[in-house]
Amino acid sequence: MGEHIRAGTLDIWTEQVGHGPDVLLIGGGGDTVESWQFQLDGLADRYRMTAFDNRGAGRTTMPDGPVTAEMMADDAAAVLDALGIPSAHVAGxxxxxxxxxxxxxxxxxxxxSLVLQSTWPVMDPYLRSWLLFVRWLVEVAPTERAFLEGFFLDIYTARAHNDRTVAAFIDGVLAFPYKQSAGDLQRYLDAFLDHDTTDRLPQISAPTLVLAGGSDPTARPELGRAVADAIPGARFEVMAGESHQPFQEVPDRWNACVDAFWREVEADLDSPPRSLATASAL
Structure with missing residues (x-):
């Protein structure tokens, strides 16, 4: 069960399960702890998984004033600090x-380490126009169901729509008691419209895996490739045939991919320096 923890100036709804190396999961627009359910269930036997509701989503309130990506990164840092976690594998x-x-x-x-799913360094005109469309759609859609049905056309594959997976997701969202207001979603989206990390990505030193859905019409593979090319040593993988959120559509495949990456990072961090290993072998 989750609980509110005091993180900085906010009471942030947080859930933690499992045992092992720490993992922090960071959701996207409007998504809550529940969006990571397949990871909380599927990886808790090997990792201590922590997820939280971003400000303005689910059970975490939206303070007054503008919202920025930097502000939400500080929220994530405050969650780790409040829980006494010195470092974690971070996936968003x-x-x-x-x-x-x-x-x-x-x-x-x-x-x-970093796992960046469906990411970009700066929105290109296409992605920016799509985000502005979503910002508009949430205001004018006749019902919440109609908004979700339209929005999810670009989030999940045709396969997931046709096999009723998306219909089940929508039913779950509609039944969720802690609804995000249209205004709070718009303020969240506004934080990314002009955000640009292009020139700063080379400063990231953590081992990084960038994942893109090969059929994602929004955060397209070329945007993910630009992030991976800018981060020293980053690995880039395209999940062929998948869209924006493969961690929900093909969770076993996604979990296996990130688990292999995290195991590799843990092995590298636990290995003694090469000079010491060589000396001990002699």
Missing amino acids: FSGGSIIAQELALRRPDLVR
Whole structure:
């Protein structure tokens, strides 16, 4: 069960499960702890998984004033500090991946590694226009269901729409008691419209895996590739046939991918320096 923890100036709804190396999960627009359910269930046998509701989403309130990616990165840092976690593998998707970038830039001490799903360095005109469309759609859609049905056309694959996976997701969102207001979603989206980490990404030193859905019409693979090319040593993988949120559509495949990456990072961090290893072998 989750609980509110005092993190900075906010009471942030946080859930923590499992045992092992620490992982922090950062959601995208309007998404809450529940968006990571397949990871909380599927990886808790190997990691201590922490997820939280961003400001203005779910059970975390939206303070007055503007919202920025930097501000939300500080929220994420405050969660780790409040829980006494010295460093964690950090995974974020969509807007959450931008928050994760900022966390790695602002508090590198807290970031053991980065997984950036459906990410970008700066919105190109296409992605920016799409985000402005979503900002408009949430205001004018005749019902919440109509908004979700339209919005999710660009988030999930045709496969997930046709096999009723998306319909089940929508039913879950509609039944969720802690609804995000249209205004709070718009303020969240505004934080990313002109946000640009292009020139600062080379400063990220954490081992990084960038994942893109090969069929994602929004955060397209070329945008993820630009992030990976800018971060020293970053790995880039395209999940063919997948869209914006493969961690929900093909969670077993996604979990296996990030688990292999985290295991590799842990092995590298636990290995003694090469000179010492060579000396001991002699």
